[in-house]
Amino acid sequence: MPASRWRGFPRGAGAGAAGAAGGAAAGAAGGYAVGRRRAPRRPDRAAAPPEEPAPAGEDRGGEASAFFGGAEEEGLSREELGRGAWGLLHTVAASYPEEPTRRDRREASRLLNALAWLYPCGECAEHFRGLLRAEPPALGSRTAFAQWLCRTHNRVNTALDKPQFECSAVDLRWSPLACESGTGGRDACARR
Numbered sequence: 001m002p003a004s005r006w007r008g009f010p011r012g013a014g015a016g017a018a019g020a021a022g023g024a025a026a027g028a029a030g031g032y033a034v035g036r037r038r039a040p041r042r043p044d045r046a047a048a049p050p051e052e053p054a055p056a057g058e059d060r061g062g063e064a065s066a067f068f069g070g071a072e073e074e075g076l077s078r079e080e081l082g083r084g085a086w087g088l089l090h091t092v093a094a095s096y097p098e099e100p101t102r103r104d105r106r107e108a109s110r111l112l113n114a115l116a117w118l119y120p121c122g123e124c125a126e127h128f129r130g131l132l133r134a135e136p137p138a139l140g141s142r143t144a145f146a147q148w149l150c151r152t153h154n155r156v157n158t159a160l161d162k163p164q165f166e167c168s169a170v171d172l173r174w175s176p177l178a179c180e181s182g183t184g185g186r187d188a189c190a191r192r
Contacts, residue, residue, distance in 0.1 A: 090174040
């Protein structure tokens, strides 16, 4: 994607003499700088050295280990990542407005497209992009979105030889996030 699309430019490159000064060395390092350039890290603010990994068999995970299993050592499995992603998407669909605004539709579409490009499993992301092309998301209402997502999830389940979910029961399985009061006693889930 062109750098201008990100409102950034290759590191060290940019308008005026300031960008030309560090162009070759910083640009060769790759990456993009968005917004203003950062000053070099001061020695008194150097990053702390990384923590030594735990010896084999030693569990330093504590609460994280109970939540993620051994994720802190090995990363999430493809299956764990998939369950979490589908849980997020179904909860978003359950919370989606029955009468969405143009912005609601645009942001839901952006979420799905971002997931299709940024999903950590490349094979899964490619498959999801194909599903989006085959049947574009139905974002006209909460019901339409939830049903589209259920059909899409079932297509993935078919490809993985997993059982199908009965889409007529999607509202019984997935509901909006159960929220408690947030800061200042406000409903943490209220749209802002």
